Amino acid sequence: MSKIDEVRDYELFIGPNHPGIEGNFSLKLKLLGDKIVGAKTDAGYLHRGFEKLMEERLFIQNIAIVCRICVPDPDPNENNYSRAIEEIAGIEVPERAKWIRTLVLELSRLASHLFAIGGHAATTGLYAFPNWTIADRDRILELFEELTGGRVYHIYQLPGGVRRDFPDGFEGRVLDVMDYIESRLQDYDDLAINNALFIKRATGIGVLTKEQAVSWGVTGPNLRACGVAADVRKDDPYEIYEKLEFDIPTMTDGDAYARMIVRRKEIEQSISIVRQIIDKIPSGLVWNKIPNPLKWNVAAGDAYVRTESSKGEYAYYMVSDGGRKPYRVHVRGASTTHAVHVLENLLVGTRIEDASQVMFSLDGCPPAVDR
């Protein structure tokens, strides 16, 4: 290192209190002028010990914990947790409940993607876009509030089905919201996706090659932006995904812009899935009764289940020793890979202007890292 480089070499903290950080998280950057030469993530600001906590609580009590593992997209956690118990205990889920669960998962994906693409554009200074997408996301939260009573955390999917059926006229209101969001997509494209300045800022930034993505364990939209059409909904279908028609959008560039485009296209696919569900949903029970949850000894055994969340692949490994509490629940979230390991690698070589953008384009979820 030359003398001049020694002077230009410094450390910069982005977070935990910084407009450019994603949630309760921090980045410690080592810079040479404007160029990032070293990056270390600093997680743990939201650590509540969920995995250990679950071992101390009844199976049913943990439903209220798991959703908190990923704030913007909580429902895959509820789904995984419930399916793991169902698999161990051999519980059947009514057909209608499976359709409702799928609907909830897709609405959650939509809400999360709207949050993510808005946040990504904001890192380049395009603040009108997140205001639009978050206002539109609010319509989905209103649907959740009507269906589950909660806007962000739903605590809705239980072993055996879901807590309650649709309220009167709910299907129509879901379709209205889908029509509305679809009508907004052109505005999104005009403001952000096709905005020349945004394209200039996002193209070629945080490039992840196909080989890197596969070997580093990248999943979800981040993997599909590298040209790999992998999706748990197609590869290992759960709930009623095999009965639905949808595409897996992919891009090949692997940069921040490609990740944005994949999420934008997935919004269209989710709208299509929601419409199919509303069109075809069968009638019937929404919950098969389970034993008294306060005295329920779940059979000994283990289960590994996974879902495709908006962040990537979410997997739960659950072990029951035949007691009333889980012996062990391990959560394999997508965010530890994306927001820690991949981010630290991608940041090196980029410039300080793009640090926040690379992070938001990977769409990590700090509470999932801290679980």
Next chain:
Amino acid sequence: MNTVLWIIFLPIIIFIIGVFMLGYSRKFIARIERRYGPPVQQVFYDIFKLMNKKTNISHGWMHDISILMLLGGTLLTLYFVPVPGFHFFAQYGDVLVIMYVLLVPALGMALGVGETANPNGSIGISRALMMLAGYDIPFFLTFIGMAMLNNTTSMYDLINIQQAGGFLGWGLLTNPLLGVAALIALQGMLGEKPFEVMVAPHEIATGPMTEMGGKYLGIMMIQHAIAVVVELTIYINLFLGGALNWFEYIIKLFVLFTVLLSVNAVFGRFRTDDAVRFMWRIPLPMAVIGVLFIIF
């Protein structure tokens, strides 16, 4: 006596106009972003609150003086820029003097923020000085061009010449290349997007303002409110025919500001080097061609 009253009250009047323009900008941007936005007088509340805060931390006398230099430089510029009814100092300082004193606030901020030793602030200042190199050259050339076109370097005379020509005598219409080049440079001078590289919240946590609080931040906000009006006034005087009365002046201020805000609302920000490159690739050649057009 009249001049003394103007000297005393002009900064106050311009400050009040500036505060409401900033309030208007927050409301205007909020509506584009589909938000309700704060009341237009919110900036005044913010400044009042900040100026009433007790200052417990000092970054040294250089920091304190520099913040005053920031405000003082802006006020000095204000006195040299003719406004309706007051052009006393315009006879002592022409456009070249205005160009010179316009640099004082930027240097004051650089000195003050440098004293805080906050890396975000230092990066912000280095970006501000880089942007200065980007927009100042085309803006300076448009000054020169207008002076050559009208055979005077006095801003007051430039206004009179434009007024004599009526609407078609406006600088923007007599030399559109210079007018548009100066408009783009003005966007950079005001730090509006896509040239908002100095503040860039997602990148450097608001840059120079990161370490500022209380009265220091209050003075920066006062300076910003006055600077916005001063910089828009310079453009109005050079290219939009100045103003005969305060009604016309305020209308022109708000219309011009709305044009700049509209661009600000629908674009992100350039990277720093791209912002400077853009300034040198678009407005600078436009200004050069505009000047050559006048020479030949």
